[in-house]
Amino acid sequence: MAQTITRSSRRGSFWASAAVLALCLWSSGAPSVLYPTYAAEWHLTSTVITTIFATYPVVLLGGLLVVGNISDSIGRRQAMLIGIGLILVSGVIFAFAPNVGWLYAGRALQGMGTAFALGAASASLVENNTSSNARLASSLTTASTALGLTLALLVSGTLAQYAVWPQGLSFLVLSVLSAVVFAVVFVMPADAEDARPAWRPQPIRVPRGTVRVFVAATLSVSLAYSVGAVFLSLGASIARDLAETTDLLVVGLLLAVSSVMIGATAIALQRIHTHIAVILGALLSLAGLTVLEIMTRSGSIGLFLVWCVVGGAGYSLAFMGGLQLIGRTSLLAHRGATLSALYLFSYVFQALTAIGAGALATALGLAASIEIIVPLVGVLALASGVFAAVDWHRRTRSTAAVA
DSSP states (O other), X not given: OHHHHHHHHHHHHHXXXXXXXXXXXXXXXXTGGGHHHHHHHHTOOHHHXXXXXXXXXXXXXXXXXXXXXXXXXXXXXXXXXXXXXXXXXXXXXXXXXXXXXXXXXXXXXXHHHHHHHHHHHHHHHHHTOOSSOTTHXXXXXXXXXXXXXXXXHHHHHHHHHHSSSTTTHHHHHHHHHHHHHHHHHHTSOOOOOTTOOOOOOOOOOXXXXXXXXXXXXXXXXXXXXXXXXXXXXXXXXXHHHHHTOOOHHHHHHHHHHHHHHHHHHHHHTTTSOHHHHHHHHHHHHHHHHHHHHHHXXXXXXXXXXXXXXXXXXXXXXXXXXHHHHHHTTSOGGGHHHHHHHHHHHHHXXXXXXXXXXXXXXXXXXXXXXXXXXXXXXXXXXXXXXXXXXXXHHXXXXXXXXXX
């Protein structure tokens, strides 16, 4: 009976952790549909808009440097609760923001909240996976984050277009959802305290023997996040200009196509070989970037949808494959820190991509900025695919030699 209760409790913790991941990406994507509205009402440039977006990964980076390993010490549950609380407060700040300074503050709280919650929730999924499918944790991580982002875009677009309080209500929804998820995580069983190291800020480090796998995984997740940076920071402006509409629900629906593809791909291909997932993710990302550049020149809304579909599938495979690589090699005592290190480097690429794209869009225009950003992200895609192929080849040779 005790075993049944334990297994049932782990399943509950598993799904609660998935809800935390969805909430993290909901908070990240909640402002995306509204960026053009903020720009119009407060006369903001593309650089300002993308730096608002980039405040999230920049603060998250600082947070990961300081508290990236904290869930290994205070427990996954406690770290998630702190993160959810910060996200809840960020929603209130966004809802009542009277000027652009408040937007920066809200994004900063979202970033710090995610720094506490993301690595802890990802590690909790791995540790509470009671199924025989070892890849389920990474697949559900991808699907959960995609679901959170999809709902954020759809809810924000709908409320921003039709609600009586367009720039506030969607963020109050975020705060209410945060309160619900907080309550769910609060009733999770407490983490085991055996052999838990005392917490102190530590430099980012990767356990010996896992460096090659860590680099392959980080390149893959960084590729996904860089593509996501273009999508979330400039996607609303691209969609609005191509669709020639001020209807924010239409903009939200267009943006949601990509996140739907992310989740659908993760579910459909959850059993794909890890290295194949990374390589396919790189190839599809390259294809999606090519479509994006052609679309920018042609102004075709059809090509925009193709980009969302292909780019979403590429993001999903790159992100899922990277997490699978790191999840199967990281040791329990260092799993939170290792996952946080992976997210840290990935968010560096996301922040650089977003800020660079915004600065270029302000200086040269949206189309010119995309023509510069696309080949740069393409180099990252090539590096990810090549490194994964080399790692796969070496692993295959090592296995054959042992046999």
